[in-house]
Structure formats: structure tokens, C-alpha cells
Amino acid sequence: MEVTGILSAIIIGLIIGALGRLVVPGRQSIPIWLTVLIGVVAAVLGTLVATVFGVAETRGIDWIELALQVVFAAIGVSIASNAYGRRR
Numbered sequence: 001m002e003v004t005g006i007l008s009a010i011i012i013g014l015i016i017g018a019l020g021r022l023v024v025p026g027r028q029s030i031p032i033w034l035t036v037l038i039g040v041v042a043a044v045l046g047t048l049v050a051t052v053f054g055v056a057e058t059r060g061i062d063w064i065e066l067a068l069q070v071v072f073a074a075i076g077v078s079i080a081s082n083a084y085g086r087r088r
Contacts, residue, residue, distance in 0.1 A: 014042030020073025026082040038080060042073035 017039025021028055046069030050056040055064045 009040055009043075010036060012043050013037065015039065016034045016043045016046075016069050016073045017077070021071045021077075022078050023070060023074040024081070028077055030077065030080050030084045034084070035077065036081055038076035039073055042076055043069050045069075045072045 013036045017035035019043060020038065021035060036059055047056060049068050049072075050065035052063065052066075056062065058064070071088075
């Protein structure tokens, strides 16, 4: 993977992770690096699930794929927030 690929994955992860944090109600006390990590994983999982269902490639913006990514990010943020909050 090239440097541009890594940087774009981090930027997409940050955006998807932030959207996931916006969807989850309440305050999440998780660090930004964990949000980015959750966003990257959610983006990959959302793309894989969209590919399996055959909705990954559509004309225009892939709204279904984006929705899946945000849902996975919200689930990940919720789990991480609960686990990180208990640990502290």
C-alpha cells in the first residue's frame, strides 16, 4: 500500500468514525486515534457487506454503502465507549 492509500484510509476513517460518533447518543470518552481506527474498520466492513449484497457499485453516490459504514462505525463507537469507560 502506498503512502497516499494510507493517508486516504486515515482521512476516510476519521470521517466515518466522526459520523459514527454523531449517531451514537451521549458523550463518548474515547480517544481520537480509536475513533479513526473504528472508522477505518467500519469503512472496510461496510464496503465488504455492500459488495456481498451487490450494492457497492452504483451510479452516483453510494448511499447504501455509506449508510452501512456509518452503522458499523456507530456500533464500534458504542462498544468502544462502553469498554473504554469501564476500564477507566
